[in-house]
Amino acid sequence: QKEVEQNSGPLSVPEGAIASLNCTYSDRGSQSFFWYRQYSGKSPELIMSIYSNGDKEDGRFTAQLNKASQYVSLLIRDSQPSDSATYLCAVRVYGGSQGNLIFGKGTKLSVKP
Amino acid sequence: DAGVIQSPRHEVTEMGQEVTLRCKPISGHDYLFWYRQTMMRGLELLIYFNNNVPIDDSGMPEDRFSAKMPNASFSTLKIQPSEPRDSAVYFCASSFSRAGRPGQPQHFGDGTRLSIL
Numbered sequence: 001q002k003e004v005e006q007n008s009g010p011l012s013v014p015e016g017a018i019a020s021l022n023c024t025y026s027d028r029g030s031q032s033f034f035w036y037r038q039y040s041g042k043s044p045e046l047i048m049s050i051y052s053n054g055d056k057e058d059g060r061f062t063a064q065l066n067k068a069s070q071y072v073s074l075l076i077r078d079s080q081p082s083d084s085a086t087y088l089c090a091v092r093v094y095g096g097s098q099g100n101l102i103f104g105k106g107t108k109l110s111v112k113p
Numbered sequence: 114d115a116g117v118i119q120s121p122r123h124e125v126t127e128m129g130q131e132v133t134l135r136c137k138p139i140s141g142h143d144y145l146f147w148y149r150q151t152m153m154r155g156l157e158l159l160i161y162f163n164n165n166v167p168i169d170d171s172g173m174p175e176d177r178f179s180a181k182m183p184n185a186s187f188s189t190l191k192i193q194p195s196e197p198r199d200s201a202v203y204f205c206a207s208s209f210s211r212a213g214r215p216g217q218p219q220h221f222g223d224g225t226r227l228s229i230l
Binding site for chain 2: 042044045049088100101106
């Protein structure tokens with residue numbers, strides 16, 4: 001059973017701090033990794049994708065991928081109350097069809113003013 | 114650009130009734146996915162299509178669930194008969210394939226919140 005694991009949280013950080021969200025996956029051959037943000041009562045929204053080892057930065061967001069450790073993380077700098085949401089990690093498994101993603105259950109982030 | 118469009122947004126019905134959920138993917142996308150989300154189980158893939166053909170329906174929980182995609186711009190997920198344990202948010206998502214670029218992201222509709230009484 002191919003799995004994606006996330007700490008369910010809640011993760012609580014003060015406004016302005018760095019929030020660090022982590023995700024591990026079981027399939028060593030996984031190739032594509034995504035972070036989605038989901039506000040309460042809303043649909044998942046793609047915020048980052050990463051395909052190769054290392055860091056990828058987009059504004060206040062940085063995705064980090066370490067395939068050897070089967071670990072992907074999302075850093076949110078200068079956290080804002082509007083960042084409070086559930087963050088879903090998604091992985092395309094090796095050998096899976098082009099679009100087949102496995103989602104983690106998400107980490108709930110709370111940014112306190 | 115229009116995103117993935119789902120209808121209805123909310124559905125409340127009694128146990129035993131037939132429920133039909135509808136989805137219009139983003140134009141040009143060749144993959145369509147149906148998911149179910151609950152607090153206990155998170156986001157679960159039910160079935161997905163490529164070029165209107167069902168590729169993997171192993172996530173469909175029971176024979177009471179069926180999905181069709183008669184053309185590139187429309188898909189339905191049907192539950193017959195419905196049961197209270199089917200209550201969840203059902204999402205449709207779509208993506209497109211791009212040669213040389215693995216695993217394009219999926220774009221989600223707003224979901225249908227289904228309550229079976």
